[in-house]
Amino acid sequence: MTPLNIIKLAEIIKSKNIPANKISVSSTSIDSRKKSPGCVFFAIKGANHDGHDYVSQAFENGASCAVVQKKIDSDKPVLLVDDTIQALGRLAQYVRNNSSYKVVAITGSAGKTTTKNIINHILKSHFKCFSSPKSYNNNIGVPLTILEAPPDSQILISELGSNHIGEIRPLAEIIGPDIAVIITVCPAHLEGFGDLDAIIKEKVSITAGLKTGGKFFINGSIKKLVDYCRNQKIKFEAFEMPQNIKLSGDKSTFVIDNIAVTLPLVGRANVENTAAAWAVCKSLGLSAAQFAKAVASIKPVDMRLEPLRIGRCLVLADCYNANPGSMENALETLALLAAGEKQRAVFIFGRMGELGSQSEKLHAQLGKAIAHYKIPVALTIKGDCSITAQTAQKSADHKISANIFENTQQLCDNLHKFIKPDDIILVKASRSERFEAVIDRLKTLLSDNS
Numbered sequence: 001m002t003p004l005n006i007i008k009l010a011e012i013i014k015s016k017n018i019p020a021n022k023i024s025v026s027s028t029s030i031d032s033r034k035k036s037p038g039c040v041f042f043a044i045k046g047a048n049h050d051g052h053d054y055v056s057q058a059f060e061n062g063a064s065c066a067v068v069q070k071k072i073d074s075d076k077p078v079l080l081v082d083d084t085i086q087a088l089g090r091l092a093q094y095v096r097n098n099s100s101y102k103v104v105a106i107t108g109s110a111g112k113t114t115t116k117n118i119i120n121h122i123l124k125s126h127f128k129c130f131s132s133p134k135s136y137n138n139n140i141g142v143p144l145t146i147l148e149a150p151p152d153s154q155i156l157i158s159e160l161g162s163n164h165i166g167e168i169r170p171l172a173e174i175i176g177p178d179i180a181v182i183i184t185v186c187p188a189h190l191e192g193f194g195d196l197d198a199i200i201k202e203k204v205s206i207t208a209g210l211k212t213g214g215k216f217f218i219n220g221s222i223k224k225l226v227d228y229c230r231n232q233k234i235k236f237e238a239f240e241m242p243q244n245i246k247l248s249g250d251k252s253t254f255v256i257d258n259i260a261v262t263l264p265l266v267g268r269a270n271v272e273n274t275a276a277a278w279a280v281c282k283s284l285g286l287s288a289a290q291f292a293k294a295v296a297s298i299k300p301v302d303m304r305l306e307p308l309r310i311g312r313c314l315v316l317a318d319c320y321n322a323n324p325g326s327m328e329n330a331l332e333t334l335a336l337l338a339a340g341e342k343q344r345a346v347f348i349f350g351r352m353g354e355l356g357s358q359s360e361k362l363h364a365q366l367g368k369a370i371a372h373y374k375i376p377v378a379l380t381i382k383g384d385c386s387i388t389a390q391t392a393q394k395s396a397d398h399k400i401s402a403n404i405f406e407n408t409q410q411l412c413d414n415l416h417k418f419i420k421p422d423d424i425i426l427v428k429a430s431r432s433e434r435f436e437a438v439i440d441r442l443k444t445l446l447s448d449n450s
Helices: 006-013 051-060 084-097 112-123 141-148 168-175 196-209 223-231 268-283 288-295 324-341 356-372 384-395 408-413 436-449
Strands: 027-029 039-042 065-068 078-080 102-107 129-131 155-159 179-182 215-219 237-239 243-247 252-256 259-263 306-310 313-318 345-349 377-381 401-405 424-428
Touching (some): 006 065, 006 078, 006 084, 039 051, 039 084, 084 141, 102 168, 112 288, 141 155, 141 168, 179 196, 196 223, 215 223, 215 268, 268 288, 306 436, 313 324, 313 436, 324 424, 356 384, 377 384, 377 408, 384 401, 401 408, 408 436
Parallel strands (some): 027 039, 065 078, 102 155, 102 179, 129 155, 215 237, 313 424, 345 377, 377 401
Antiparallel strands (some): 243 252, 252 259, 306 313
16 A cells, blocks of 8 residues: 555545644554554454454554544544444545556355456466455455555456345445456345345446446356346446366366366366456456466365365365355266266265245255265255255155254264265355364364274
8 A cells, every 4th residue: 555644544534533643654454463563553343343442452563543433542643433444445445546456356156266366376477466365355355455455566356245235336336346257146145135136236236336448247158147237238248158168076178269278176166267267367468378377277265165185085175155056066076076086975064054035945956956966975964954955865866875963063973974984075064154163073083094
């Protein structure tokens, strides 16, 4: 961030007061524990902690001033605003509007972080790129992405997330994308949206911040999305799945512009993510050959179909997010791996969160998918997942062991009864289910058996 004097900062964030101190700030922070000389500390009130309780700690660690939404006794410079999160967004928007880099903004029901990482990996050999750390995709994370970007960045890549109506538009207006992308749309966060039509409308609102002359890419295989954009007379370019796709247990191969591409990520969804990345990279001047060369060295994202070799077992760790679309993709990947390696497939799964009134129906559909892919062993916990296991048992035309436990702890305590040393195991659930505990138990169990 280019240094700002405190008077200009107060003007940008609409502070109710202007301190007399003639200081400047060159960075931002919301973590009072970090050593941050010369930074402005934003006191954010969260679910578990209130930043206002740590203003003095921030000053002790070098902060030059603090932004608060309630009065704080301090002899240091403090700016008072109505809402510190809004103030953070205002500062980020000012910085963005006074920066020369291009912004790539990504949204969708799944795959945002992976697509962001693919694009960053490919472009960083040709541009000075900065991408949002972790899944910084909300009204705090997106502003921080802008504020943490080095001033000499040429490309900034960010994801925009949403779990209810009205979140994407203000984020898009803050970050002002030159290129906006919708990777996919599927039933997710239905508690906040209600139906797929509302999800599509929300995702398309990313265009509210699109710069004049900017490009808007959407997934051309989603008819409802394409029809909505056409009906709204929104200019877009559709990306399609590549040609000659071949999926295997450890990679995918396909062809773009007559160039063969080897993607070292598993699953059909990652081919879709890469197709979106190609649309972006091509628009920025990369050739298919340059793209293919960079794709070959991509690494998996933690906890998103991340392959872990534990003892003689292969574990697919996918505990970050779960919705019907990503579950279907993960199951297809598990079945392909098991068939290719001639090993037994085991599916350990938790609830798909935030599906609202459609939760039982969609969990039943997951059970049918388990049966369709002929998964022989399924382990889960009580609740909506019981419907999944029961539906799988009823729908299967093969021998299936579908087991329901009281809770995650009981599931972990019984893993040794079901897991064999050469299994291929998929562990998948929504983030709220905390199924990392299953991964940890498998590491202990399988390492002991190796």
